[in-house]
């Protein structure tokens with residue numbers, strides 16, 4: 410804490426220790442809770458998902474719009490959620506529904522001078538797309554779930570912005586005064602987005618892979634055990650920052666040689682993904698940028 414009286418100190422201390430976090434953070438939005446219940450129940454079908462989405466007009470309109478975008482390159486025109494399920498698949502519609510529901514929820518809440526929530530989501534989407542790309546070739550892991558892991562990886566930052574505005578302002582002040590990255594500013598202040606994200610993920614009862622990714626995507630080793638999803642997202646996060654999809658570059662982020670080894674990836678492969686991302690960048694911005702800013 411840079412300045413302030415003893416009351417401020419106690420308040421910040423309580424937040425840092427998570428004492429006040431549970432009360433300050435919101436309850437999970439109803440639509441998102443319903444989508445998660447489908448995610449965790451093998452008996453639920455595409456029809457159950459359609460029934461949830463169709464009652465949320467904004468959600469269904471955005472999913473249909475993304476399905477018709479250049480990103481999927483479909484020849485047919487998608488006009489309903491059930492057609493979207495047939496054309497791009499049940500899992501993909503689930504992924505889109507989670508992403509759009511999160512964006513819709515934080516859209517009105519996370520407004521803060523000096524922080525672009527639009528760029529934040531573009532970054533998160535870029536990380537989702539690249540994480541899935543890497544997961545498809547690198548490890549024995551459900552690649553499709555990596556898209557959503559990427560979408561939620563920095564959720565703590567948008568939660569900080571929306572629900573801890575004083576603390577978020579202090580972090581932005583440190584970033585500007587010391588000309589450092591957001592992550593470094595959070596570390597100096599003593600309240601990282603990975604921790605706030607963990608509180609939110611636990612309160613909202615996210616699946617365990619999401620909780621691990623949110624908490625550990627900057628340090629994917631927990632007690633020397635490599636967390637594959639967190640490791641993939643760390644790599645994707647760095648590549649997305651480098652190529653400038655969404656948020657500004659962050660040179661302080663690096664991956665380790667052992668991470669690549671654990672993911673069974675080579676430097677050449679990573680360079681190839683980076684090159685591919687440069688050509689995909691405009692499509693990502695075009696497809697998602699218009700949705701995010703609506």
Ligand SMILES: [Fe+2]
Pocket residue numbers: 562563602626627
């Ligand atoms: Fe992060």
Ligand SMILES: [Fe+2]
Pocket residue numbers: 532536562563646
């Ligand atoms: Fe990130």
